[in-house]
Amino acid sequence: MLPDPTSRPADAGGGDWSSVLDGLLAWGPGTAPDAAPTRTHAAALQVELREMTPRTRDRWNGPVSRTATARRPGATGPAPVHRLGVRPVVRSARGWTRGSLTWTNLPHMRARVDMDPEQHRWFCQVGALHRAAEPPTPGDDPAWVYLDDFVNPVLWELLDQARDLGIALVGSGAGAVVEVGREAWLGLDVAQHGDGVRVRAHLAVDGADLPPEHAHPVGTHGVYVVDPAHPRQVLLAPTAEPLGPQQLALLGGQSVADALRDGVVVPARETERFVRDRLPALRAGLDVTSADGSVALPPPAPPTLVLTVRHSPGHVADLTWSWDGHARSGPTPDPRTLVPGHLVPGGWPVLADGDDPTALPEPVTLRDVDAAELVTTVLPRITARPGVRVDTLGTVPAYRELRGAPVLTITAQPSDRTDWFDLGVLVTIEGRTVPFDPLFRALAQGRRKLLLVDHTYLSLDHPALAPLADLVAEARDLTEWETGLRISRHQTSLWADLTALADEVEEPEAWRSLLADAAGDAPHPVPVPRGLRADLRPYQAEGLAWLAFLWRHRLGGILADDMGLGKTLQVLALIQHVVEQRAAEPTGAAPFLVVAPTSVTPNWVAEAARFTPGLVVRRAAGTQAAGGPSVADLADGADVVVTSYALLRLDAEAYATVPGGWAGLVLDEAQQVKNPAARVHRAARDLAVPFTVALSGTPVENSLTDLHALLALTAPGLLPHATAFGQQYVRPIETPHAGITSGPGAGDVEESTARLRALRLDRLRRRIRPFLLRRTKDLVAADLPEKQEQTIAVELAPAHQAVYDLYLQRERQKVLGLIEDLDRQRFIVYRSLTLLRMLALDASLIDPEQAAVPSSKLDALLEQLADVVAEGHRALVFSQFTSYLGRAADRLAAAGVPYVYLDGSTTRREAVVEEFRTGDAPVFLISLKAGGTGLNLTEAxxxxxxxxxxxxxxxxxxxxxxHRIGQDRPVMVYRLIAAGTVEEKVVALQQRKAALVDAVLDDGDLFGSALTADDVRELLG
Incomplete structure (x- = not known):
């Protein structure tokens, strides 16, 4: 009677350790509480080679396999498909039998078949492990488990347990033998064979060589060997490591296995290449031996670098990199030595000291044309690299690159928008039509390739597309192109550039007539209007023809003749021409609107009465709110309405909504609307007019942005919007040191800057040439008297110089600390510069306590005027500072010299001007703002x-x-410059600004223009 292990002596906790341990030792081997009676029915695992019975249309039901029969050597016909099946069997009086036992009902049959519980548990584990990953499906044979697809390598431990549990491995039929080996070795053996090398498959189980063609895999962790001639003899053995694809290829039923059964021979002429290239690669994936030692084995090849490309719908390619190697592979190389960096989308990872040199790039997704270029260009080059493999998943689209020359066809059709034409651009390559909308967007975005819907793609770097790309880069910034491809009537130069690229061109009649009329050096002349009371000089007749051309085609432009060449007369001649041409039309024709500075509006009325007395001209003298006549009343029945910029700004809505509209808009002294943000500019822009002409002898006062603002009013759509214009033209033309600072050409700043400026300048000239007419006084030199100019350097008095130098040092320290942020500090900088300029004139202008300090410049002026007056001449004296003009007036009065004075505060402007013209005062003091334009003072x-x-x-x-038409005496011009002051630097700055005007308008040399931080440094230097 065994002791009860659950019982515990009452004093066990008190130290009777011997009784406790003796009770534990009583549980020895073979003892068990309530042990069940030993079962008499032993179990075994039957192992049998099964021949699979394929399903056909005629045979769709019944057994799926049968016991394999011996196949005689040399048998013909297709070899049957064999699998190694196992099933549970129990001992009966007649031997091992299955009875009704299957893998499916096995868990419920222990008591019925009187099976040992441990053995029963073992069989249940085998069946469960086999079907864990793939449950039974209809048509499976529940009686058999096939070891061929037993994926879990624990099978070999289960077979060891079967031996310990007394579960025998039995075959079927007489002479059946089933053995389990300890280890199988599968690989290649290489040996010298004549002058070459023989390579054959080699299989050994527990050191005994066996035919590889008789071996089959057990999952990927073992083999079973069965000779088809003796199908009842089965040998199973595990492999030391999992079977890879190469080992599986060596097993029976594979073409490679058949080829290597007797071995393949590498000829002597290829032996060296085999040993150098193939044998290391074979050793990296297989066990390779030379049993007879006749071949020296090289080290195994390193792992293979694998690029996996997964293609998805929508032109998407996902790229991942990995290493494909084995435990026996050689050292992993640095992947950069295998694939050049330019072939790796995403690039190799940047390594720091201590980083893994075998690191691979992160996964990358390529789309559209990048995916196409990968397939056609990159992957073939990667595939050709040794040590690299490309695995492709998914369906690869049939990408193809179009390499033919593009053929361009360009058409223009009238648009539903006034003064615009819809563009049609057709590009064909190798017979395929390339839709221009995606092509335009790709070119505008600077892309290198374009993918089409048929999986073809083209390079946008083709030389034939380069000029088109440049034009698109410019045209993309035209606001009209945001909703479609359009070209304005003003963009004749852009059209010329487009058609120069095209192989075929189709033009509408309206566009063709415009281009034909614009062809040639000058528009066709027009007859002098009958009602014009003036003899037009040749250049004035050309100006009339140019204005008539713009009017005829509903275009606009800038008449930029020098002052004094008769811009007013030329415009009046145009208006007279238009009025006479439409004389046959019903009454009520819309009038022209002339907008000019307030001081100039009387001159327009006077000039119209003098040269075109037949025109009905009305002048707006005040706003409607102030009791003046309404704009509609002024326009009713008039040929010309003259108003000022101030009145246009104040009564903008009334001018924009006048009944019948305006026939055209004339902007005199148009620099008044050069600021696009100003209300007067917006007022002019909101006028619905078919024709606008700007008159200005200075369309570029400070920067090319002035020119852009004027053309935005007169020729809308001709140039890109302000931001793009600044990037494309202002910066490269005006910035002194813009150039290439990095990349190809870096360091050659002067050459690259000059080249870029020349290209942009030439393009800008071509764009604006048809819409800007400029003639200088050189054209009418024979009609003008001689003009002599002289600069007089005036030395400041010592006391004056001391005051100037004191302020200069103070302002220099303040300003030089601000100019790095000139855009934000511009007002403060200008204020300091203006202070220094006033100090150069008179110290008392800034500090009244310095009234005793003499003004050397006024002394010089009075000295010069004394001679002028004494000789009977008359003089104009200009300054932009009215306070300084007041000092000059005081000095003239003290000297007894009569004078006339005009500045912005003068209310009787016309009377003052007439007083000088007809009076006896020899000197006219004029402020720049009040009298710099709009005056004809040939009396001086x-x-x-x-x-x-x-x-x-x-x-x-x-x-x-x-110095203008009507002057009959030589004109003497004197510029008084305070020596050693900021005035000398201003003169130098003037020269650069003059050069900019010449470059853009007169095709002269090119220099910088705008007041920059460098300019400020120079002014204060």
Whole structure:
């Protein structure tokens, strides 16, 4: 009677350790509580080679396999498909029998077949492990488990347990033998064979060689060997490591296995290449031996670099990199030595010291044309690299690159928008039509390739597309192209550039007539209007023809003739021409609207009465709110309405909504609307007019942005919007040091800058040439008297110089700390510069306590005027500072010299001007703002400029008050410059600004323009 292990002596916890341990030792081997009686029916695992019975249309039911029969050597016909099946069997009086036992009902049959519980548990585990990953499906044979697809390598441990549990492995039929080996070895053996090398498959189980063609895999962790001639003899054995694809290829039923059964022979001429290239690769995936030692084995090849490309719908390719190697492979190389970096989408990872040199790129997704280029260009080059393999998943689209020359067809059709034409651009390559909308967007975005819907793609770097790409880069910034491809009537130069690229061109009649009329060096001449009371000089007749051309085609432009060449007369001649042409039309034709500075509006009325007395001209004298006549009343029955910029701004809505509209808009002294943000500019832009002409001798006062603002009013759509215009033209043309700072050409700043400026300047000239007419006084030199200009350097008095130097040092320290942020600090910088300019004139202008300090410049002026007056001449004296003009007036009065004075506060402007023209005062003191434009003062033949202005054109306008058509005496011009002051630097800046105007308008040399931080440094230097 065994002790009860659950019982515990009452004093066990008190130290009777011997009784406790003796009770534990009583449980020895073979003892068990309530042990069940030993079962008499032993179980075994039957192992049998089964021949699979294929399903056909005629045979769709019944057994799926049968016991394999011996196949005689040399038998013909297809070899049957064999699998190694196992099933549970129990001992009966007649031997091992299955009875009704199957793998499916096995878990419920232990008591019925009187099976040992441990053996029963073992069989249940085998069946469960086999079907764990793939449950039974209809048509499976529940009686058999096939070891061929037993994926779990624990099978070999189960077979060891079967031996310990007394479960025998039995075959079927007489002479059946089933053995389990300890280890199978599968690989290649290489040996010298004549002058070559023989390679054959080699299989060994527990050191005994066996035919590889008789071996089959057990999952990927073992083999079973069965000779088809003796199908009842089965040998199973596990492999030391999992079977890879190469080992599986060596097993029976594979073509490679058949080829290597007797071995393949590498000829002597290829032996070296085999040993150098193939044998290391074979050793990396297989066990390779040379049993007789006749071949020296090289080291195994390193792992293979694998690029896996997974293709998905929508032109998507996912790329992942990995290493394909084995435990026996050689050391992993640095992948950069296998594939050049430019072939790796995403690039190799950047390594730091200590990083793994075998690291691979992160996964990358390529789309559209990038995926196409990968397939056609990159993957073939990667595949050709040794040590690299490309695995492709999914369906690969049939990508193809179009390499033919593009053929361009360009058409233009009238648009539903006034003054615009819809563009049609057709591109064909190798017979395929390339839709221009995606092509335009791709070119505008700077893309290199374009993928089409038929899986073809083309390079946008083709030389034939390069000029088109440049034009698209410019045209993409035209706001009209945001909703479709359109070209304005003003864009004749752009059309010429487009058609120069095209192989075929189709033009509408309206566009064709415009281009034909615009062809040639000058528009066709027009007859002088009958009602014009003036003899037009040749250049004025050309101006009339040019204006008539713009009017005829509903275009607009800038008449930029120099001051004094008769811009007013040319416009009046155009208006007279238009009025006479439409004389046959019903009454009520819309009038022209002329907008000019307030001081100039009387001159328009006077000039119209003088040259075109037949025109009905009305002048707006005040706003409607102030009791003046309404704009509609002024326009009713008039040919011309003259108003000022101030009145246009204040009564903008009334001018924009006048009944019948305006026939055309004339903007005199148009620099008044050069600021696009100003209300007066917006008021002019909102006028619905078919024709706008701007008159300005200075369309570029400070920057090309002035020109852009004027053309935005006169020729809308001709140039890109302001931001793009600044990037494409202003910066490369005006910035002194813009150039290539990195990449190809870096360091060659001067050459690259000059080249870029020349290209952009040439393009800008071609764009604006049809819409900007400029003639200088050189054209009418024979009609003008001689003009002599002289700069007089005036030395400041010592006390004056001391005050100037004191302020200069203070302002220099302040300003130089601000110019790095000039855009935000511009007002403060200009204020300091203006202070220094006023100090150069008179110290008392800034500090009244310095009234005793003499003004050397006024002394010089009075000295010059004494001679002028004494000789009977008359003089204009200009300054932009009215306070300084007041000082000059005081000095003239003290000297007894009569004078006339005009500045912005003068209310009787016309009377003052007439007083000088007809009176006896020999000197006319004029402020720049009030009298720099719109005056004809040929009565004077001397001009004194007391201070230099930022823009040289403004000075020239002042001079042109006297030096103009109608002057019959030589004109003497004197510029008084305070030596050693900021005025000398302003003169240098003027020269650069003048050069910019010449470059853009007169095809001269090119220099910088706008007031930059460098300019400020120079002014204060």
């Amino acid at each position: 033949d001397y001009v004194f400029l007391l201070d230099p202005w930022w823009n040289p054109a403004a000075e020239q306008q002042a001079v042109d008050r006297a």
